[in-house]
Amino acid sequence: MNRTRVQILLGFLLVMVVVLSVAGGLVYRSISDLLIRNAESYVGETAKQASARLDAVLAQVDSLSLQLVTDARIQQLLYKAKTGEVLTIDQKLSVRPILNNLMALSWLIQGIELYAGDEPLYPLENQNISERIGLETATFANIKEGQLIWAEMQRKESGHLFAVRQIRLEDDYLGRGGYAVFRVTDSLLDFFNTEFPTVKGSTMHLFDRHAQLVASSSPSLLDSVDPAILTSTAAQGAHSIIQIQGTDYLKIVRQSTETNWSILMLVPLDTITEGLLVLKQALLWALVIGAVLCLLLLWILSSIITKPIRRLRNKMRIPVFALPQQNDEVYFNFEMNELNISYNNLVRELHQLVQTVYEKERLNNQAEIKMLQAQIHPHFLFNTLESLYWTLIEKQEEEGAQTVIALSKLFRYTINAGSNDDWVSLNAEIEHCQRYMEIMKYRIGHRLHWQFHIDPLPYDIKLPKLLIQPLVENAIQHGIEPKVGASSLLVSIRNVERDGKSLLGIQVKDDGVGMDTETLAALTQKLEVHHQPDPHSSSSSSGMGLLNVQRRIKLYYGQEYGIQFQSSPDRGTILDLYLPYGVERNV
Structure with a gap:
């Protein structure tokens, strides 16, 4: 781990893995987001078309109901009932052909009921209007003044929905004459899988304005989910994702303009992103191949960098008792050349220092040799000079005696110049x-x-x-x-x-x-x-x-x-x- 080549390889490999991982993650995330956006756009368009198709079907019911309440024979019967005339059974049964003709015009309408005021007109054994569809809806129908109103889902019978329309009498200045109740099949979404291209695994669900399920292509899927969450149009991040039974679904909600009902489409994310598996494998292979190529290139690059260093290191290794020699090699790398120049300067200075020390020792040795030449029998010389000094003293030649003493001290100082201590005081x-x-x-x-x-x-x-x-x-x-x-x-x-x-x-x-x-x-x-x-x-x-x-x-x-x-x-x-x-x- 302390080698330059290993450090270069590990450092660059780490950087490459981080860069490729981040880049691959961003690519994967971007493509995944793009696929979800495209699916969201496609499914949203499908939901829009389904909503329009549903509005068209419901508009057909509205049109037929309007045709019924404006029929002259029904208007006449209801007017008689309102004025207090008792209608016979034959008169009541005379509306059957009219109702059957209307039901034949639409597969949605499974039955039609007429009420004179709040009392049943046809069928004869029917309940009054409040018991049949609920007081709240009946009251709401009075307020709406003749519009088609859909009953609450708690009034739903097996396989049928109720739609109510108030009948206004033309002969009574559009006064309230009764009600027409339409039993409509709850298979309102049967057209979805047959008339629209769908994404694999997608489902469609219809909720009323109170978030109660009206129809569904897969009712069991929604058993454990709060309907309010399903029909909510509030944004949940970049995409509206909901988890149901451990599976993530893309949620698309559209509103019906006819009934203010909500159409919900659920598309499994796994279906949308199943094409990303190939991309994920491609990114992993790219990472592996990139790592191998990077290692190869880094091996070559590290060799280019470390080979001159090894050559210079081998040049700097010197045998024992030998001086380092200058390296005359020129490298392609500027920094290596600078290092080599510094090494050569150091070698030159070392040689110069060695030469200086050698010269100093040579001079000292030269001086010692010359001093040794003057040290031939030094004791004999000093003893002779001392004898000469005392002889001159006896002869009272003071000046000569002092000269001899000075000469003796001069010789002693000079002879001692060859000692180890070559420095003296001033x-x-x-x-x-x-x-x-x-x-x-x-x-x-x-x-x-x-x-x-x-x-x-x-x-x-x-x-x-x-x-x-x-x-x-x-x-x-x-x-x-x-x-x-x-x-x-x-x-x-x-x-x-x-x-x-x-x-x-x-x-x-x-x-x-x-x-x-x-x-x-x-x-x-x-x-x-x-x-x-x-x-x-x-x-x-x-x-x-x-x-x-x-x-x-x-x-x-x-x-x-x-x-x-x-x-x-x-x-x-x-x-x-x-x-x-x-x-x-x-x-």
């Missing part, structure tokens, strides 16, 4: 220079005048051993000794501010023979090109000349530090050296 280095100056004054005599000017310094200074004495030696050897006459030498040590930095300034100034421009330029160039030491640059008791001093300064303090010269013929030479404070001793 005071120790100055004392060593002073001893050297005393010896040189004894050798040169009155021609040499020297002095040290040391300012108070803000730090306890540590610097490499034998750093100042070779500068003084070079000034005496090349500047003062060749000059005829007296000469002076000034060594100044002070605190200097340069470029916002506080530096240790060391200056060696003489008024010797000096150098011309060409000699000064050659010396400066020689000090700048310091890759190989030149043993002939100068000679000193320590065996270290200006070139070695310059190399040690740059190794310890950096390339920006070094010796600077100012000189002119017969005016002397000024040597300046600026060093930073606080440099670690093992730099």
Whole structure:
């Protein structure tokens, strides 16, 4: 799991699965919604046509009922009954042919009953109108003034519905003369499955204005459902979905303009969305195939990304006791090239650092060899110098004795330069220079005048051993000794501010023979090109000349530090050296 290739594969695979799942879900949902909308539109149109067909059938009943109540013979009989004339049985039976002719005109009308006022006219043994169809409907029929009114469903007989129409008498100035009751078959929806193309499993149901079931193509389906919920037209989400007996149905409700009844159509959602099974399988296969292709492409892509990384990693693996080598390979990837450039820069800096440490060790070893050459029988040398000192004391040659003591201390300091501790205090280095100056004054005599000017310094200074004495030696050897006459030498040590930095300034100034421009330029160039030491640059008791001093300064303090010269013929030479404070001793 911690490999880049595995992380890339898992990350992209997770993203792909999420994207394909979300996209597939949206597609599936959109198509499902589209199918439901199309089915809703189609079934809604079917329900609209069925409602129109039902209105036409009911309008036929209304038309026949109007024809009946306006028939002249029936009007005459009812007028006689209203005026108090007693109708004979033959008169009452005379309406039978009229009723039979009307029933023959419509398959819906199964029977017709006439009432003179509230009393039965035909059939003879019938109940009064209030008992037959209910007081509420009769009263409602009076209010409606001759319109066809459908009785309540509780008055429904087996297989029949009741429709009532009040009869207005023309001879009585349209006064109430009686009622006509029509027994209509409840098979009002028989035309649905024969005259309309339907969706598989769909059913149609007819409810009256009180949400009571009038007719149904599948009555048992609605046994456990509240009719008020079935006939409600309130929106229920994007689609009107209802669950009946564990099955989801699409519900379509339309109102009849003739009776204000409701036509309900129920279509199983499974029937509408059965085509989505193929789509679901196609989406699943697309997900699987997409995952396989994605894995293949990601494997290739991860190989393109990780292969250069592996090659660079193998290049960076180095054997024991060996230095890393630069990688010259050029990659097609910008980031890999940037990483390779950084690695090559690191290798170059490492090589340079190793070379610097090597040069430092080489110089130290060179100095140690030269010190070892001076350590031939050191005890014998020191004992001899001590014997010489006491001999000069006995002969009362004080000056010679002091020179011998200075020479002994000079040798001891120089010989100890090969020790492990190559850093000394500034005071120790100055004392060593002073001893050297005393010896040189004894050798040169009155021609040499020297002095040290040391300012108070803000730090306890540590610097490499034998750093100042070779500068003084070079000034005496090349500047003062060749000059005829007296000469002076000034060594100044002070605190200097340069470029916002506080530096240790060391200056060696003489008024010797000096150098011309060409000699000064050659010396400066020689000090700048310091890759190989030149043993002939100068000679000193320590065996270290200006070139070695310059190399040690740059190794310890950096390339920006070094010796600077100012000189002119017969005016002397000024040597300046600026060093930073606080440099670690093992730099």
